Amino acid sequence: MNRRPTSRRSALRLGGTALAAAGAPVLGVPAPGPSAEAAGRRPAPGSPGLGDPLFPTLGNGGYQVAHYDLTFDFTPVTYDYTGRVVLHARAQQDLSAFNLDTDGHTIDSVTVDGRAAGWALSPGGSGQELTVTPARPLRRSDAFTVTVRHHGNGKAPRSGLTGWRFGSDGGFACAAQASRADTFFPCNDHPSDKATWTFHLSAPEGYVAAANGELLRRTRRADGSTVWHFALRERMATELVGIAVVRGTYLYGSSHRGLPLRHIVPRGQEDRYRPVVDRTADHLAWLEAKFGRYPFSVYGCHIYDGHSDALENQTLSLFSTDWFTPDAAGRPRYETTMVHELVHQWYGDSVTPADWQQAWLNEGPAVHYAALYGEERGWSVLDDKMRAAYAGLDKIRAQDGPPGRPRELGGTNIYDGGALVLYALRLRIGDKRFARVMRLWPERFKDRNVTSEDFIRHAVRVTGDRSLHGFLRDWLFGAVNPPMPGRPDWRADT
Template sequence: MTTRRSALKLGGAAVAAAVAVPALGSPASARSHGFDPKPGSNGVGDPLFPTLGNGGYQVVHYDLTFDFTPVTYDFTAAVRINARATQDLSAFNLDTDGHTIDSVTVDGRPATWELTPGQSGQEFTVTPARPLHHGRAFTAEVRYRGNGKAPRLGLSGWKFGADGGFASAAQSSRADTFLPCNDTPSDKATWTFHISAPRGYVAAANGELLHKTPRADGSAVWHFALRERMATELIGIAVVKGTYLYGTSHRGLPLRHIVPQGQEDKYGPIVARTADHLAWLEAKFGRYPFSVYGVHIYDGYTDALENQTLSLFSTNWFKPDANGRPGYETTMVHELVHQWFGDSVTPNDWQQAWLNEGPA
């Protein structure tokens, strides 16, 4: 896998080489030959998803603001993307699907943009007011809106429960149904989230809950930070009627879980098993790689998924088997193993998925 650090080193070497070339014409002519902006590619060449992700830049950080209305499933949102150009860029693409784009800026200047159909979603092409030099840090901000149940060109990552809320299950290529992004596991970034939830609901996201900002209508904005890099397919946002349950691992790692509202007595002992699961796996793999962990149990999902720092589980997993015995702990451990293999250590492309699933 080509790391961001190695890519930046290569970029620096390329710039140095360009500077060292003797000028064959005027200084202005030399400068024009040294800067040759072209559009970034509309895919990273993934063997299974050729148009997934985009070339020409690498993301450093996503900042997502998401204002969701339960029952109607309407939302308004904005994402600010801090990135670095890996070539001279005249335009670049983002992955998106099913959103109405209201505005786009690059480094605070209005940018032009175009939406066209893609193989698994939409191709969102952004043209900055000024081309970007190789190695330059830049910020793109997209304001958009939509509805969680709106038609999409590809599958949806939205999972809806009886409470009128939702949880995200984006693997492998459906993060773009929540936000415009570079939707490839080869481009990991840090994240911050600002998720609104009305009275009676809680918001969830990857990482640590920093604080809540109350609003006059009784709703609140929940602010989260994920300081370790994450692939887009592991996004774990939700707005649900749930209850947070807290604990610590045997080593003192903060644990926070979300269980269905009113069913705390049923699910409390189940999520409490996480501390023993962590102790058993840390003895095998070493210290847990992130700063927080937990499980989210939700009736709107029918499977189990290793969203980074907040694994998502269907309520169906916690029913007894035909002999009346619980079988859920193997699945809980499976998703926890993925925090090491798949989340912390991430495949470069989807043909390497066995490197996730094998250890788990």
């Protein structure tokens, strides 16, 4: 995520505060009888949240999703949709019931392994909880399939903030980070539960559909609409879903080593945005030299006037049309934002925080390398930026928590503060060893979830320098800035 200076920080405060609008629980098919205690074990409900430090009710316990198959039938301008989501999951305990996160959907039916299941909606922390009671309890390690059919309207009131972004074309794009994938479809909405994905999105004539991953095929329907089928083979957290139905044009290209690029820009503005998206190939080459191969099979930029910021949706970063204005001197400094979201494809998307308190592991590298790119282009000086961040960070630590233990998402402590941790590490161990730490991280933890402790151990392992345990812990978790290595004159504002 990258915020424009004008955007309100509160837009990122997505969890915790919202109360569900639904008062009384909504009930579905009656729950099954008491044949429950199969094999002498006592199945129990999965927990309604994973206990994330910043979003305690996000996600659900008792199972992990292996694959989502998402069908979404959206009508532009009216914003009505019908959806079907199929979750292929595995039980991690004997389950009598389990939850999905949801918000703003009318649930039409729920089945588990093809059999009607009981269900109920109740208020949750940042949306609602959909509690599913299968006809028969699930045993630990069982693979099972949940199918939820639902419908609704994109603009309908929700109990929490929405992930929907509406453009002037009557279409939409999805900006789900951090906790709002559940405003599009019921899911296990926590970054620790990564899955592979297939998508089937309909778009009427004049519109195109977009989603993460590769376009497999398109099928025409009798009413003139087209269903677009996409597959994402690498695992992805729900927060990075990038579905959209827009009046857009696909622009194609490839990286210097032949990686397919596909971008979506507003229809009629192809000439304006073609040179912008064509810069992606150079950004990829610059970052692949630092981090190794790009971790997915396709990449691109979705430029849309419905969004106000920039967001690293996996394989398809989402940008506001407002980003792409040269500065007063005519320089394309917006490219640092393109680099920021591209860094996230390694740092955040492929390697994903285990919970939201680890978010500096996404934003620190994104800020650091975007600033480094700006420095190499002669637009800014990283050391100046870091000196200013150092001056302000003590106050921010006191107010919002240190970079490794933020009290909420979206603050400077995670962004510039996270970059400052990396800058301190770089000055301490030198450019060469720092480059090695940062290159080996996405290689070693590709497709996995990570914590700050993993990063500390990784830095120690790569450098052989055990003193980094204490060094990084002070920077990540301390109440005040430690001294900046090699910069004895740097002071915190008082």
